[in-house]
Amino acid sequence: MIISTTPSLEGHRITRYHGIVTGEAILGANIFRDLFAAVRDVVGGRSAAYEEELAKARKTALVELEEAARELGAGAVVGVDLDYEVINNMLMVTASGTAVDIEVG
Numbered sequence: 001m002i003i004s005t006t007p008s009l010e011g012h013r014i015t016r017y018h019g020i021v022t023g024e025a026i027l028g029a030n031i032f033r034d035l036f037a038a039v040r041d042v043v044g045g046r047s048a049a050y051e052e053e054l055a056k057a058r059k060t061a062l063v064e065l066e067e068a069a070r071e072l073g074a075g076a077v078v079g080v081d082l083d084y085e086v087i088n089n090m091l092m093v094t095a096s097g098t099a100v101d102i103e104v105g
Helices: 031-037 048-072
Strands: 012-027 076-087 090-104
Touching: 012 048, 012 076, 048 076, 048 090
Parallel strands: none
Antiparallel strands: 012 090, 076 090
């Protein structure tokens, strides 16, 4: 399945819009304590452990987004947006986009 942040796909024609799809991932309340406990992992102002957790959350959100699109029978998701929010010491990553059918133009 093609997943893109762009509103259209070069070389493809959108033939049907199925609607908005989303995927979410939430990192638990202890994630900040656990990650800051691994401060020794910080090199040049970057924490590899924190970046790995963010990458896992982003991947989970995108997998859920793709599954939601498949359930609608879509072949692609366009206009994908990733949002990161902290709510009550939990990090939430949300992916949203529009599920569409496409054909090669």
